[in-house]
Amino acid sequence: MRPAVSVIVPCWNCADTVERTLDSLCAQTLGDLEIVVINDGSTDTTGAVLSAYADAHPERMIRIYEKENEGIAAARTFGVSKVTGRWFGFLDSDDYCDEGMFRDLYDLAEREHLQVAVSHFLWHNSQGERLEKEGPYPCGPDMMVSLFAVLWNKLYNTDFIRSLDIAFPYGDRYEDACWLYCLCAHVTRIGFLDKAYVHYVQKEGSITHNNNDQVKNMIDVFRIIVRYYKDHGFYDEYKEALEYIHIRFFLGNSFLRSARIKDAEDRRNTIMMGWNLLNEAFPQWRKNHYLRTLPGMKNRYFRMVRGWNLMAFAWVFRNFKKDNL
Secondary structure (H helix, E strand, C coil): CCCCEEEEEEECCCCCCHHHHHHHHHCCCCCCEEEEEEEECCCCCHHHHHHHHHHHCCCCEEEEEEECCCCHHHHHHHHHHHCCCCEEEECCCCCEECCCHHHHHHHHHHHHCCCEEEEEEEEEECCEEEEECCCCCCCCHHHHHHCCCCCCCEEEEHHHHHCCCCCCCCCCCCHHHHHHHHHCCCCCCEEEEEEEEEEEECCCCCHHHCCCHHHHHHHHHHHHHHHHHHHCCCHHHHHHHHHHHHHHHHHHHHHHHHHCCCCHHHHHHHHHHHHHHHHHHCCCHHHCHHHHHCCCHHHHHHHHCCCCCHHHHHHHHHCCCCCCC
């Protein structure tokens, strides 16, 4: 008989943090829970920590898979192929969750016959702890505009996901954004819990937040997303939403990270790659419906950006003390 829920935990050199992650999963009030751990070629003692943990918790369904290092996207893809639960979620190996998370998401998903169930999360960073609320929002283009492009505060119907032609982009960062934005085209039943469960721990110097040329991966990822929508016949319906997420990423958080690249030439080149992609893919982006109608300082800033002041904003953001825009 299939478990109710599977949780995928990708691991790479996380010996110092993964026990806390697994403790939070073993403490779940949902007993019918499969924990799928993917050790993606760790070079520290992660493998030994995982083996010892599984041996110490025989009462829990912990499945550990060892594979060669191919990156987070390949680890997530491998994990999705191994889950046996009717529903599945993700939890990264430096994060943790509250004990009622998967029981509550599962109950909501089953009760309302959903394809995706969503909750809030808590962001722990250099400024302390902050509550991030996701939803509610409708399916369709507004989902693309409104969602947080993170995997681990959501529960997914396994059979539904496996019926779709979506994939994590091999070798790229922002694999979660790529997968989720492509998923938006297919979701017709989504539900929300007004509660935070996941503790997302952003460590200084983490791979995701290093300001190096890996931010260039976003260029490739967004090309994949646009191509997906064109190839699958969704482009016209989602054009405004696709345009807006390009604005938000290439003038927002990706721009912030690009502005903090240490090497001046690399910094400028990376900023210009994003700027050029935005203007080439969507030359009329200033007329975007969401840009013109959504409130907030962020959109006011987006509307101010021009080619002539782009690097001035980069100088400001290079000295900006926040972790995100």
